Amino acid sequence: MARGALRGLRGRDPLGLRRAFADRLLPALVAAMALLAALALAGAHGAGQLAQRWQAGAAGPALVTLPAGADLAAASAALSPHAEVAPVPEARMRELLAPWVGEVPGLPLPRILEVTPTDRAGLEAAVSALPGARLEGRGESVAQAVTLAAGLRALSLLLLLVIAAVAAALVAVATRAGIAARRETIVILHELGARDSDIAGRFATRLAVLCLGGAAAGTAAAALALWFLAGAAVPVALSRPAAWDDLPWTGLAALPLAAAAIGWLTARLTLRAWLRRLP
Amino acid sequence: MCQARPVAYKGRWTERGRGLVRFTGVGMRYGGPRGRAAWGLLGVSFELAPASFNWLLGPSGAGKSSLLRLMHLSLRATEGRVEVLGEDVARLSRWALTGLRRRIGVVFQDDRLLPHLSAYENVALPLRIQGVTEMRLTADVGEMLRWVGLEHRAEEPPEILSGGERQRLAIARAIVARPSLLVADEPTANLDEAQARRVIALLRELHRMGTTVVVATHSETLPVEYPAPALRLEEGRLVSHG
Ligand SMILES: Nc1ncnc2c1ncn2[C@@H]1O[C@H](COP(=O)(O)OP(=O)(O)O)[C@@H](O)[C@H]1O
Ligand SMILES: [Mg+2]
Numbered sequence: 001m002a003r004g005a006l007r008g009l010r011g012r013d014p015l016g017l018r019r020a021f022a023d024r025l026l027p028a029l030v031a032a033m034a035l036l037a038a039l040a041l042a043g044a045h046g047a048g049q050l051a052q053r054w055q056a057g058a059a060g061p062a063l064v065t066l067p068a069g070a071d072l073a074a075a076s077a078a079l080s081p082h083a084e085v086a087p088v089p090e091a092r093m094r095e096l097l098a099p100w101v102g103e104v105p106g107l108p109l110p111r112i113l114e115v116t117p118t119d120r121a122g123l124e125a126a127v128s129a130l131p132g133a134r135l136e137g138r139g140e141s142v143a144q145a146v147t148l149a150a151g152l153r154a155l156s157l158l159l160l161l162v163i164a165a166v167a168a169a170l171v172a173v174a175t176r177a178g179i180a181a182r183r184e185t186i187v188i189l190h191e192l193g194a195r196d197s198d199i200a201g202r203f204a205t206r207l208a209v210l211c212l213g214g215a216a217a218g219t220a221a222a223a224l225a226l227w228f229l230a231g232a233a234v235p236v237a238l239s240r241p242a243a244w245d246d247l248p249w250t251g252l253a254a255l256p257l258a259a260a261a262i263g264w265l266t267a268r269l270t271l272r273a274w275l276r277r278l279p
Numbered sequence: 280m281c282q283a284r285p286v287a288y289k290g291r292w293t294e295r296g297r298g299l300v301r302f303t304g305v306g307m308r309y310g311g312p313r314g315r316a317a318w319g320l321l322g323v324s325f326e327l328a329p330a331s332f333n334w335l336l337g338p339s340g341a342g343k344s345s346l347l348r349l350m351h352l353s354l355r356a357t358e359g360r361v362e363v364l365g366e367d368v369a370r371l372s373r374w375a376l377t378g379l380r381r382r383i384g385v386v387f388q389d390d391r392l393l394p395h396l397s398a399y400e401n402v403a404l405p406l407r408i409q410g411v412t413e414m415r416l417t418a419d420v421g422e423m424l425r426w427v428g429l430e431h432r433a434e435e436p437p438e439i440l441s442g443g444e445r446q447r448l449a450i451a452r453a454i455v456a457r458p459s460l461l462v463a464d465e466p467t468a469n470l471d472e473a474q475a476r477r478v479i480a481l482l483r484e485l486h487r488m489g490t491t492v493v494v495a496t497h498s499e500t501l502p503v504e505y506p507a508p509a510l511r512l513e514e515g516r517l518v519s520h521g
Pocket of ligand 1: 310320338339340
């Protein structure tokens with residue numbers, strides 16, 4: 001029998017799946033999970049943005065203070081293998097301090113070097129080798145904050161995976177319930193010569209549609225909430241007004257499609273496994 | 280079914296003069312409780328001529344349903360060789376089995392109509408499964424419903440039809456795709472005598488148009504009324520054929 005000779009199932013809904021899956025529970029649960037997934041996505045995105053900002057700050061210039069009367073030229077030479085060094089001129093220091101201390105000609109001032117590290121560890125070692133010198137920087141805490149942000153990001157992605165797995169399990173359970181409701185119908189279609197792929201395809205399409213609808217609703221609700229949340233949180237966290245790309249729009253738009261794909265694939269695999277038991 | 284085309288037989292059996300349906304030493308063993316297996320059929324061998332009408336007789340539990348299920352591919356023999364429409368079913372791929380099923384019509388004792396579909400859609404089902412175009416489908420389903428006398432009930436759900444009407448509807452569904460082989464498992468068991476006659480008359484008419492028909496019954500009167508070759512089963516064994 002030639003492979004091409006078998007044509008596929010036609011008809012609007014011969015398996016009666018609209019009624020078998022009339023229950024609104026699955027779309028509602030998928031909506032809830034899409035909402036969680038959207039929050040996780042926004043979390044990953046926000047953590048990424050924070051990390052970026054902190055990293056930019058850490059890479060920027062720091063200050064090395066030396067005791068008054070220290071040899072600026074020698075200190076610069078000692079630090080220059082590990083950083084770009086720019087002494088802050090004494091005149092500029094006096095100018096900066098004038099509003100607070102006034103013009104005090106004899107006031108001893110610390111010497112300050114502005115350094116942009118190229119090798120932070122080397123710089124730290126060199127600074128501690130200079131008597132009385134101190135590195136003023138947020139290096140340590142920024143590195144920790146960046147690690148934290150990376151951890152948050154990884155956690156959010158893990159959360160997405162967990163949500164996807166739970167969604168797949170949920171679809172599998174719903175599909176099995178649908179099979180139970182239409183068991184006799186499936187067996188009859190099989191015995192009348194329906195292809196496994198046709199029966200599985202009908203279920204897959206139905207569940208993909210349900211997941212798409214549920215996830216679209218859940219994502220829309222989440223996007224709305226996140227938009228207001230970003231408006232309040234971005235100025236605090238990033239010291240600038242919220243912008244359009246503070247939300248991961250591509251990811252959010254992909255959520256309903258991902259849900260549909262999970263529904264389609266899970267239903268198809270569940271059906272295929274079940275149909276294989278038929279002779 | 281006045282315009283029914285004669286069924287075109289294709290396949291190796293015509294050239295080689297083989298039987299349309301042939302069982303060779305077929306056994307069907309069902310797994311029983313705690314590993315105790317029971318034989319539904321044992322050592323069954325026979326051959327049915329193409330385009331013949333055949334009775335399958337025997338008391339309840341003799342193995343009639345098992346034999347018919349092997350014949351319409353809803354069961355796989357645990358022993359022996361089953362050939363249907365010239366194909367050794369054990370050697371067919373899943374895909375080829377699906378194709379073969381489309382050439383076999385089945386009428387069950389309980390009609391097994393789909394409750395969520397109208398009478399019309401139930402009859403249309405085999406054609407939808409085979410991807411037949413809407414135009415041909417409308418013509419064929421209408422013709423079938425007229426043939427079994429149910430055109431006025433086309434839009435009704437099966438549950439409101441009488442037992443005889445449901446069984447006729449099941450026959451319409453079994454033959455709408457013009458199968459080469461029609462298998463009926465006690466199609467008259469739940470019907471009164473007048474309805475039973477009507478159903479058998481339909482099956483015999485189908486046979487006259489060239490379809491191989493096998494009808495199982497535990498009735499002793501029907502085979503006397505309509506003489507035809509008969510397979511007789513007792514306790515899973517074929518005790519006579521002729
Ligand atoms: N699915 C099954 N599981 C176990 N035993 C079965 C099954 N189907 C049939 N049998 C057994 O096989 C024998 C033949 O049954 P069946 O083919 O239904 O006979 P008939 O149709 O002539 O009444 C009986 O003893 C029956 O109990
Ligand atoms: Mg039986």
